[in-house]
Amino acid sequence: xxxxxxxxxxxxxxxIDGIGGENVIKSLEDISPDLGRFxxxxxxxxxxxxxxxxxxxxxxxxxxxxxxxxxxxxxxEVHINGALNVGVSAKKIIETFLQCIPYTGFPRxxxxxxxxxxxxxxxxxxx
Amino acid sequence: xxxxxxxxxxxxxxxIDGIGGENVIKSLEDISPDLGRFxxxxxxxxxxxxxxxxxxxxxxxxxxxxxxxxxxxxxxEVHINGALNVGVSAKKIIETFLQCIPYTGFPRxxxxxxxxxxxxxxxxxxx
Amino acid sequence: xxxxxxxxxxxxxxxIDGIGGENVIKSLEDISPDLGRFxxxxxxxxxxxxxxxxxxxxxxxxxxxxxxxxxxxxxxEVHINGALNVGVSAKKIIETFLQCIPYTGFPRxxxxxxxxxxxxxxxxxxx
Amino acid sequence: xxxxxxxxxxxxxxxIDGIGGENVIKSLEDISPDLGRFxxxxxxxxxxxxxxxxxxxxxxxxxxxxxxxxxxxxxxEVHINGALNVGVSAKKIIETFLQCIPYTGFPRxxxxxxxxxxxxxxxxxxx
Amino acid sequence: xxxxxxxxxxxxxxxIDGIGGENVIKSLEDISPDLGRFxxxxxxxxxxxxxxxxxxxxxxxxxxxxxxxxxxxxxxEVHINGALNVGVSAKKIIETFLQCIPYTGFPRxxxxxxxxxxxxxxxxxxx
Amino acid sequence: xxxxxxxxxxxxxxxIDGIGGENVIKSLEDISPDLGRFxxxxxxxxxxxxxxxxxxxxxxxxxxxxxxxxxxxxxxEVHINGALNVGVSAKKIIETFLQCIPYTGFPRxxxxxxxxxxxxxxxxxxx
Numbered sequence: 086x087x088x089x090x091x092x093x094x095x096x097x098x099x100x101i102d103g104i105g106g107e108n109v110i111k112s113l114e115d116i117s118p119d120l121g122r123f124x125x126x127x128x129x130x131x132x133x134x135x136x137x138x139x140x141x142x143x144x145x146x147x148x149x150x151x152x153x154x155x156x157x158x159x160x161x162e163v164h165i166n167g168a169l170n171v172g173v174s175a176k177k178i179i180e181t182f183l184q185c186i187p188y189t190g191f192p193r194x195x196x197x198x199x200x201x202x203x204x205x206x207x208x209x210x211x212x
Numbered sequence: 213x214x215x216x217x218x219x220x221x222x223x224x225x226x227x228i229d230g231i232g233g234e235n236v237i238k239s240l241e242d243i244s245p246d247l248g249r250f251x252x253x254x255x256x257x258x259x260x261x262x263x264x265x266x267x268x269x270x271x272x273x274x275x276x277x278x279x280x281x282x283x284x285x286x287x288x289e290v291h292i293n294g295a296l297n298v299g300v301s302a303k304k305i306i307e308t309f310l311q312c313i314p315y316t317g318f319p320r321x322x323x324x325x326x327x328x329x330x331x332x333x334x335x336x337x338x339x
Numbered sequence: 340x341x342x343x344x345x346x347x348x349x350x351x352x353x354x355i356d357g358i359g360g361e362n363v364i365k366s367l368e369d370i371s372p373d374l375g376r377f378x379x380x381x382x383x384x385x386x387x388x389x390x391x392x393x394x395x396x397x398x399x400x401x402x403x404x405x406x407x408x409x410x411x412x413x414x415x416e417v418h419i420n421g422a423l424n425v426g427v428s429a430k431k432i433i434e435t436f437l438q439c440i441p442y443t444g445f446p447r448x449x450x451x452x453x454x455x456x457x458x459x460x461x462x463x464x465x466x
Numbered sequence: 467x468x469x470x471x472x473x474x475x476x477x478x479x480x481x482i483d484g485i486g487g488e489n490v491i492k493s494l495e496d497i498s499p500d501l502g503r504f505x506x507x508x509x510x511x512x513x514x515x516x517x518x519x520x521x522x523x524x525x526x527x528x529x530x531x532x533x534x535x536x537x538x539x540x541x542x543e544v545h546i547n548g549a550l551n552v553g554v555s556a557k558k559i560i561e562t563f564l565q566c567i568p569y570t571g572f573p574r575x576x577x578x579x580x581x582x583x584x585x586x587x588x589x590x591x592x593x
Numbered sequence: 594x595x596x597x598x599x600x601x602x603x604x605x606x607x608x609i610d611g612i613g614g615e616n617v618i619k620s621l622e623d624i625s626p627d628l629g630r631f632x633x634x635x636x637x638x639x640x641x642x643x644x645x646x647x648x649x650x651x652x653x654x655x656x657x658x659x660x661x662x663x664x665x666x667x668x669x670e671v672h673i674n675g676a677l678n679v680g681v682s683a684k685k686i687i688e689t690f691l692q693c694i695p696y697t698g699f700p701r702x703x704x705x706x707x708x709x710x711x712x713x714x715x716x717x718x719x720x
Numbered sequence: 721x722x723x724x725x726x727x728x729x730x731x732x733x734x735x736i737d738g739i740g741g742e743n744v745i746k747s748l749e750d751i752s753p754d755l756g757r758f759x760x761x762x763x764x765x766x767x768x769x770x771x772x773x774x775x776x777x778x779x780x781x782x783x784x785x786x787x788x789x790x791x792x793x794x795x796x797e798v799h800i801n802g803a804l805n806v807g808v809s810a811k812k813i814i815e816t817f818l819q820c821i822p823y824t825g826f827p828r829x830x831x832x833x834x835x836x837x838x839x840x841x842x843x844x845x846x847x
Contacts, residue, residue, distance in 0.1 A: 109449070112453075112456075113452065115456075115466075116433065116452060116455065116456040116459065116466055117433050117436075117437065117452055117466070119437065119516075120433075120436075120437060120440075120445075120448065120449070120452060123437075123440065123445075123508075123512065124314075124445055127314065127504075127508050127512070128314035128445060131504065131508070132310060132311060132313060132314060135307065135310070135500075136307075137303050137304055137307035138304065138307045138308065138311060142269075142272065143311050145269065145272065145273060146272060146273075146276045146308055146311045146312065147311065147315060149273045149276040149277050149280070150276050150277075150279075150280045150312050150315040150316060151315060151446065152277075153276070153277045153280035153281055154280055154315065154316065154409065154444075154446065154447075155409060155410065155662065155663060155664035155665075156409035156410040156447075156450070156663065156664040157315075157409075157446040157447075157450075159446075159449070159450070160315075160445075160446040160449070176264050177264055177265065179624065179625050179628075180262065180263075180264035180265045181265065181273055182625075182628075183259060183262070183625065183627065183628060183631075184259060184265060184270050184273045184274065185273065185277050185825075186259060186628075186631065186825070187251070187254065187255035187259060187825055187826050188274060188277040188278060188281065188284075188287075188825045188826065188827060189277060189281065189824075189825045190662075190820075190821070190822055190823045190824045190825040191628075191631075191632055191636060191668075191822050191823065192659065192662065192665040192667075192668040192823060193662075193664075193665075194628065195617070195628070195667070195668070196664070196665075196667070198621065198624060198625055198628060199620075201624065202620075202623075202624040205624065212623075212624055212625070236830070239834075239837075240833065242837075242847075243814065243833060243836065243837040243840065243847055244814050244817075244818065244833055244847070246643075246818065247814075247817075247818060247821075247826075247829065247830070247833060250635075250639065250818075250821065250826075251826055254631075254635050254639070255826060258631065258635070262627075278827065281790065281825075281827065281828075282535065282536060282537035282538075282790060282791065283536065283537040283790035283791040283828075283831070284790075284827040284828075284831075286827075286830070286831070287826075287827040287830065306497065306498050306501075309498075309501075310498065310500065310501060310504075312444075313444070313501075313504065314444055314445050315444045315445065315446060316443075316444045317439075317440070317441055317442045317443045317444040317535075318441050318442065318501075318504075318505055318509060318541075319442060319532065319535065319538040319540075319541040320535075320537075320538075321501065322490070322501070322540070322541065323537070323538075323540070325494065325497055325498055325501060326493075328497065329493075329496075329497040332497065339496075339497055339498070363703070366707075366710075367706065369710075369720075370687065370706055370709065370710040370713065370720055371687050371690075371691065371706055371720070373691065373770075374687075374690075374691060374694075374699075374702065374703070374706060377691075377694065377699075377762075377766065378568075378699055381568065381758075381762050381766070382568035382699060385758065385762070386564060386565060386567060386568055389561065389564070389754075390561075391557050391558055391561035392558065392561050392562065392565060396523075396526065397565050399523065399526065399527060400526060400527075400530045400562055400565045400566065401565065401569060403527045403530040403531050403534070404530050404531075404533075404534045404566050404569040404570060405569060405700065406531075407530070407531045407534035407535055408534055408569065408570065408663065408698075408700065408701075409663060409664065410663035410664040410701075410704070411569075411663075411700040411701075411704075413700075413703070413704070414569075414699075414700040414703070430518050431518055431519065434516065434517075434518035434519045435519065435527055437513060437516070438513060438519060438524050438527045438528065439527065439531050440513060441505075441508065441509035441513060442528060442531040442532060442535065442538075442541075443531060443535065536789065536790060536791035536792075537790065537791040560751065560752050560755075563752075563755075564752065564754065564755060564758075566698075567698070567755075567758065568698055568699050569698045569699065569700060570697075570698045571693075571694070571695055571696045571697045571698040571789075572695050572696065572755075572758075572759055572763060572795075573696060573786065573789065573792040573794075573795040574789075574791075574792075575755065576744070576755070576794070576795070577791070577792075577794070579748065579751055579752055579755060580747075582751065583747075583750075583751040586751065593750075593751055593752070632822075635822065636822035640818060640819060640821060640822060643815065643818070644815075645811050645812055645815035646812065646815050646816065646819060650777075650780065651819050653777065653780065653781060654780060654781075654784045654816055654819045654820065655819065655823060657781045657784040657785050657788070658784050658785075658787075658788045658820050658823040658824060659823060660785075661784070661785045661788035661789055662788055662823065662824065665823075668823075684772050685772055685773065688770065688771075688772035688773045689773065689781055691767060691770070692767060692773060692778050692781045692782065693781065693785050694767060695759070695762065695763035695767055696782060696785040696786060696789065696792075696795075697785060697789065
């Protein structure tokens with residue numbers, strides 16, 4: 086079967102974000118299916134499939150960007166789970182957040198750490 | 213000699229940012245030497261010296277956070293140089309910026325890529 | 340009766356944001372009535388009453404700015420309703436959000452689309 | 467000839483941003499040609515070609531988002547020119563910026579107005 | 594007993610944020626005790642203990658920065674309480690928020706005022 | 721003579737920002753005189769004239785908000801001068817910036833300190 090950007094993207098999305106990512110796409114079906122399609126095709130099909138960075142590195146970059154932007158707690162939840170799913174340890178996730186302190190200050194870091202705390206608790210992970 | 217947070221930090225700062233980082237600290241001497249000291253002691257002494265992430269990973273996180281925040285071109289210049297100094301390839305730096313597109317949009321990524329372009333040119337680096 | 344900035348503003352506020360806007364002003368009465376007055380006089384009396392843009396255009400600009408700023412979900416709720424009230428279609432509201440993807444990335448757009456989804460559901464609107 | 471996302475995008479890019487947009491893509495050739503390609507394919511090919519909003523409306527949304535994000539003066543320059551190129555009047559561009567005051571405050575609006583002032587001067591446009 | 598950065602910081606933290614601040618530090622114990630330590634040592638031990646600004650002035654600056662950053666409602670709650678604890682009047686807190694309108698626009702100010710409204714109600718304070 | 725919002729505002733603007741502030745208003749005359757009028761009437765006429773905070777306090781709040789927002793170096797220049805003009809010491813301005821470190825991180829603070837350094841040099845002020 087011919088590989089397409091959409092199929093490539095869905096494969097990545099499932100590998101990284103699992104159920105959480107698929108649920109976001111599904112929740113867009115009745116309001117903006119094109120938005121879901123763009124996320125799959127462009128973000129996951131075009132970007133995540135590229136060489137030069139592996140998936141754990143891509144997820145560290147993603148959670149750093151979401152932490153810094155602020156107000157992206159829902160997306161942080163998806164991608165902290167994503168980071169764990171591709172093999173980043175809970176310890177390394179928290180350390181990534183601490184590395185942001187000098188660049189973002191404490192409030193953004195606290196917000197991200199509390200999202201991680203909730204997820205680690207749900208997945209019974211101890212740091 | 214007893215290690216101190218300041219000495220630890222200066223060691224890190226030199227390893228990572230080289231002349232560029234030291235120049236920032238020096239340029240603060242007549243306006244706010246304490247700000248320079250906090251950068252050395254806290255950012256470099258307390259944070260960069262920690263385990264769980266290596267320096268190349270810390271620099272990827274740093275340039276991601278600076279790109280996302282926006283308006284930090286001067287600091288991006290220091291830390292793109294820093295990333296190169298600790299062994300991150302030019303290719304990987306650019307790839308880190310591309311990974312941010314879905315999370316920050318194109319303008320922030322363009323701004324960061326143009327800072328990198330200037331630095332790669334100065335250091336005669338081809339991507 | 341002599342028209343005043345406050346009266347002009349209240350007229351605009353009612354036309355655009357209906358009950359939602361008036362509730363914001365009322366909820367400020369016991370904490371900062373002057374803040375409510377400034378919103379009515381300046382935002383609605385001075386700005387919304389101007390020529391060169393019609394109300395549907397002003398609301399597209401407003402929801403774009405709120406989406407981009409982030410963390411303004413409460414205000415987005417008021418102004419997505421406002422956009423609908425002055426005749427912007429649900430389809431056009433969603434399309435406005437999609438136009439922001441290249442400039443803000445996906446997370447801000449997703450947050451805005453989910454606010455719209457809730458409002459369209461409450462008002463029984465199908466996109 | 468089969469239409470592709472890239473060709474569609476280049477057509478839009480030329481119509482909207484003219485020389486300015488093409489120069490951005492060209493300036494990426496030696497540092498990140500893929501970034502240029504993504505801008506053409508995704509931003510212009512996938513998004514700008516869509517229905518439900520016309521080009522003048524898309525440009526009003528774009529300059530609003532860039533103004534609000536801050537630190538995007540280079541991109542504002544491209545898209546204020548773009549807005550003029552697709553028929554938005556100078557007066558309407560300035561009015562769009564004024565509509566943002568209640569949502570972003572004065573500094574972001576001032577920054578955008580001064581970019582517009584420079585462009586209107588270059589193009590000998592009087593507001 | 595020899596004073597340390599941590600002890601100095603805890604003293605400040607208790608004086609300013611009381612129970613609210615201590616609860617934040619405690620809630621970090623099982624996820625990132627080092628983050629709690631850095632907040633106490635650096636933010637409260639190094640910064641809040643400095644001369645040239647008194648505590649009420651420091652709290653006005655802090656709530657202004659949190660309002661402007663956006664998405665920091667949890668931290669605003671801690672520091673609006675902190676401002677009250679070090680003797681800033683409710684009236685002055687609200688006035689600080691109003692002073693931000695020209696620089697941040699109304700939405701950020703509204704978000705902060707509604708956090709203050711909740712706190713003043715809890716503490717039975719009338720503005 | 722009857723006092724008006726515009727006259728009140730011009731009086732404040734001159735007291736605070738002196739030549740710098742008037743120049744901003746003048747530079748808007750040929751592009752958007754209404755923007756200049758809104759700054760004078762609303763920011764300076766309505767807000768700066770209020771009770772509960774004195775001018776030095778208002779300027780500390782303003783420079784904090786501008787530092788935190790980022791990308792507002794032009795406005796920071798006007799208001800660091802403004803702070804000095806209403807009697808805030810250079811030392812207190814720098815201390816205000818240091819108080820922001822825990823909330824904004826170092827880059828925003830560095831950007832603001834370098835604007836202050838330039839101004840203090842121009843005005844031959846030693847910290």
